[in-house]
Amino acid sequence: MDKIEELRKKLISSAKKQVQEKYSSKDVHIIKAVNLLEDLDAASNLLIEQVREWYSFHFPELSEIAKESETYLKLLFEIGERKKFSEQKVSEFVQEKEMVNEIVNASKNSMGSDIDEKDLKEIQMLALNCMNLKQEREFLSKYLEENMKKELPNFGEIAGAIIGAKILAKIGSKKKLAFLPASTIQLIGAEKALFLHFKQGAKSPKYGFLYQHPLVKAAKYHNKGKLARTIAAKLAIAAKADYFSPEKNVAEKMKKQIEKRAEELENMKFDEKELKERKPEQRFEPRERQEHPREFRQDSKPGFGRKPEFGRESRFGRKPSFGERSNFGFRREPRQGFRKDFDSNSMQERRPRFGREKGTEFRRNPGTGFGRRPESEFERKPFERESTFGRTPRPGFGRKSSTEFGRERKSFGQGFDSRKRQEHRPGVQREEGSGFGEKPRGNKFKPAGNKPSTFKEKKFFGKSKFGPKRNKFRN
Amino acid sequence: MKVLKLMEGVYSIDSMLATENLVKGEKVYGEKLIEIEGKEYRLWNPNRSKVGASIKKGLKNLHIGKGSKVLYLGAAEGTTASHLSDIIEKTGTLFGVDISARSMRKFIYLCEQRENMVPILADAEQPNLYKEYLEGFSIDAIFQDVSQKNQAEIFLKNARVYLKHGAYGFLAVKARSINSSETVAKIVEEEAKMLEKEFEILEIISLEPFEKEHAMIYCKKK
Numbered sequence: 101m102d103k104i105e106e107l108r109k110k111l112i113s114s115a116k117k118q119v120q121e122k123y124s125s126k127d128v129h130i131i132k133a134v135n136l137l138e139d140l141d142a143a144s145n146l147l148i149e150q151v152r153e154w155y156s157f158h159f160p161e162l163s164e165i166a167k168e169s170e171t172y173l174k175l176l177f178e179i180g181e182r183k184k185f186s187e188q189k190v191s192e193f194v195q196e197k198e199m200v201n202e203i204v205n206a207s208k209n210s211m212g213s214d215i216d217e218k219d220l221k222e223i224q225m226l227a228l229n230c231m232n233l234k235q236e237r238e239f240l241s242k243y244l245e246e247n248m249k250k251e252l253p254n255f256g257e258i259a260g261a262i263i264g265a266k267i268l269a270k271i272g273s274k275k276k277l278a279f280l281p282a283s284t285i286q287l288i289g290a291e292k293a294l295f296l297h298f299k300q301g302a303k304s305p306k307y308g309f310l311y312q313h314p315l316v317k318a319a320k321y322h323n324k325g326k327l328a329r330t331i332a333a334k335l336a337i338a339a340k341a342d343y344f345s346p347e348k349n350v351a352e353k354m355k356k357q358i359e360k361r362a363e364e365l366e367n368m369k370f371d372e373k374e375l376k377e378r379k380p381e382q383r384f385e386p387r388e389r390q391e392h393p394r395e396f397r398q399d400s401k402p403g404f405g406r407k408p409e410f411g412r413e414s415r416f417g418r419k420p421s422f423g424e425r426s427n428f429g430f431r432r433e434p435r436q437g438f439r440k441d442f443d444s445n446s447m448q449e450r451r452p453r454f455g456r457e458k459g460t461e462f463r464r465n466p467g468t469g470f471g472r473r474p475e476s477e478f479e480r481k482p483f484e485r486e487s488t489f490g491r492t493p494r495p496g497f498g499r500k501s502s503t504e505f506g507r508e509r510k511s512f513g514q515g516f517d518s519r520k521r522q523e524h525r526p527g528v529q530r531e532e533g534s535g536f537g538e539k540p541r542g543n544k545f546k547p548a549g550n551k552p553s554t555f556k557e558k559k560f561f562g563k564s565k566f567g568p569k570r571n572k573f574r575n
Numbered sequence: 576m577k578v579l580k581l582m583e584g585v586y587s588i589d590s591m592l593a594t595e596n597l598v599k600g601e602k603v604y605g606e607k608l609i610e611i612e613g614k615e616y617r618l619w620n621p622n623r624s625k626v627g628a629s630i631k632k633g634l635k636n637l638h639i640g641k642g643s644k645v646l647y648l649g650a651a652e653g654t655t656a657s658h659l660s661d662i663i664e665k666t667g668t669l670f671g672v673d674i675s676a677r678s679m680r681k682f683i684y685l686c687e688q689r690e691n692m693v694p695i696l697a698d699a700e701q702p703n704l705y706k707e708y709l710e711g712f713s714i715d716a717i718f719q720d721v722s723q724k725n726q727a728e729i730f731l732k733n734a735r736v737y738l739k740h741g742a743y744g745f746l747a748v749k750a751r752s753i754n755s756s757e758t759v760a761k762i763v764e765e766e767a768k769m770l771e772k773e774f775e776i777l778e779i780i781s782l783e784p785f786e787k788e789h790a791m792i793y794c795k796k797k
Binding site: 103104105107108111112114115116118119122123295298299 | 668676679680683686687690692693694695696708711755756
């Protein structure tokens with residue numbers, strides 16, 4: 101026990117030392133200051149609103165005339181009572197003559213009620229505190245600038261004190277900042293859009309905090325991204341200089357280069373047509389849910405599917421017979437959960453992937469459903485299944501909008517030839533589930549046979565088997 | 576109020592989890608204290624503790640008791656670790672490893688209060704760095720709750736160095752730290768596969784509704 105006691109004391113003291121060391125660097129203070137700036141703004145806005153409302157019992161017109169909170173608070177604090185609003189006094193705090201006259205006139209014909217001295221004093225005290233808060237924010241901002249000049253001179257000069265500090269706050273330390281690639285610096289602050297791009301295939305963001313940079317703000321729309329990229333590249337170099345050799349001044353030269361680039365971009369002429377094509381694509385919107393009837397869909401294009409027969413589920417395609425190419429060149433995701441008998445992984449590895457399919461590892465079951473490979477045990481009985489006939493692929497599975505569907509249809513991958521399909525013959529034994537088209541929504545499927553033991557995906561994790569993307573467009 | 580004993584050190588008071596408080600009168604994270612028949616119990620909040628959530632979802636046995644030596648990776652501010660230290664009582668020891676200095680500040684304070692907790696400010700990915708401290712102790716159980724991409728690897732590394740044979744491991748898997756676009760079931764399955772060679776996986780418990788997209792892997796070292 102003594103051994104443990106000794107060890108414990110030793111470790112406590114060493115842990116304390118480590119904590120001390122970690123917070124001895126200066127960038128911690130910058131990070132705190134920049135986080136506080138926003139909070140201070142929010143807090144002061146909140147209080148000032150309340151002050152305005154309270155004073156408006158006595159002099160409501162002033163709130164409309166003096167929109168700037170600084171002047172408002174000053175007038176409130178220095179003068180206070182409506183009677184004392186004389187031209188002389190008001191002109192001490194307000195420069196514009198018009199406003200002075202407005203205020204004086206309003207004070208004479210005000211609809212506000214009288215107020216006690218005590219109450220007025222309370223309001224004035226509150227106004228004083230609000231003014232102090234605002235001043236505190238200014239002091240903090242100056243402190244931030246000074247600190248940035250000391251700690252990250254190059255980085256701060258190029259990015260500006262506030263943006264530089266915000267980026268530092270996200271990263272955490274000077275050292276980590278020094279090892280960052282420029283692309284990360286460019287996109288810091290746009291994490292939500294970035295992960296949406298990764299997960300849902302949305303358009304990638306071009307700028308994060310750098311959007312607030314004065315040069316980027318001033319640039320034309322189609323130049324913002326380019327400029328953000330340039331600035332980020334230089335920032336990466338500046339960050340390294342700040343960490344490894346802080347005495348060096350690399351920012352001056354780089355600033356000139358950036359400004360030169362900005363001018364270049366300004367003067368570049370773009371083709372209007374080209375410009376139009378470059379405008380942000382309309383993000384696809386989820387299609388409306390359609391009830392797919394069990395009949396032939398009138399709008400489906402010829403060759404796309406077949407008529408249903410005998411009330412039986414219509415399905416395009418069939419299980420490819422042995423030897424024929426299966427899967428029509430599309431990768432099928434292995435089903436999630438336990439499938440002990442059917443190991444689709446090994447089969448898929450043999451199949452080469454081309455072009456468009458290469459990046460599809462993270463796609464869900466291709467909801468476009470071009471010839472899903474049938475699964476033996478877990479296949480649904482045809483009667484429990486909705487028609488999958490003629491379902492056009494839905495956008496959102498890493499696909500662009502449905503207008504491009506027509507284009508895509510021409511390239512089905514390897515070996516698909518609609519003419520080679522077997523004819524639909526009644527009575528022909530078919531492997532179940534070799535359906536064309538999306539899996540219908542809804543939990544109508546009950547896997548035949550034994551359910552997997554420990555994994556029950558849907559109930560288990562409360563989500564659709566088909567993954568996050570699927571869910572998003574279900575609604 | 577009735578006190579039911581679920582397992583050694585863990586009680587259920589009116590269907591709320593609780594452990595017996597090691598330091599009477601002291602709260603750790605604002606939880607409720609209840610006194611019954613002279614004993615003080617600390618309520619265990621399953622929303623804030625993954626081990627607590629897994630017990631609520633059916634974990635039958637933690638395999639620790641008085642005098643056990645426990646290694647807790649990802650101790651953070653010590654919410655779960657404090658309950659484990661309640662279970663192992665004064666004769667046991669809990670080694671809490673965490674990489675964050677900010678969480679350590681609270682954890683060190685907790686360790687000073689409780690005699691059976693030891694703080695280690697280190698990266699759990701490199702168990703050799705804190706090997707010198709744990710030499711001579713054979714660990715009875717490893718609990719892990721780090722949200723890193725290579726969670727299973729960290730668990731394996733530490734288990735190989737420290738865990739006794741036949742002892743138990745509890746790995747809380749945060750699926751979104753590993754892969755943000757695949758389904759949780761698949762991710763957890765893959766993690767379990769990584770452990771299969773050296774561990775016998777006894778149960779995989781989903782922690783819904785207490786934690787979304789988390790699972791607890793309860794396994795035994797072969």
